[in-house]
Amino acid sequence: MTSSKKILVAEDSSVIINLTKNVLLFEKYHITAVKNGKQVLDKLAQEDFDLILMDINMPLMDGIECTKAVRSLENQNKATIPIVAITGNYKNYTLDDFKKAGMNDYVQKPLDYDLLLATVKKHLS
Structure with a gap:
């Protein structure tokens, strides 16, 4: 059922990428991982995804800036892809700040993987 769902994980921590991949692969999601917001935009230009898990604090382009760039894409399917922030509350952002972006x-980090999986499923159903 979920085998065709493609998730783009944008996270600069290899540890978090590997743990997240393991949890999501167990549910048969197809996972692609990148290390910064610029790579998110490059991947989106090449492929379609069903969901993006977006770290907030990344090099080159942070998650807020990258989300705004995704939302301004001409391709409406890509511009409206569900984006879930992954954050250690970097710079004390609130849920409202994320919604505005x-x-x-x-x-929230440290990640609760049951909550992460439930959140992913909620946005992919």
């Missing part, structure tokens, strides 16, 4: 939801 165009994010659909957020999951």
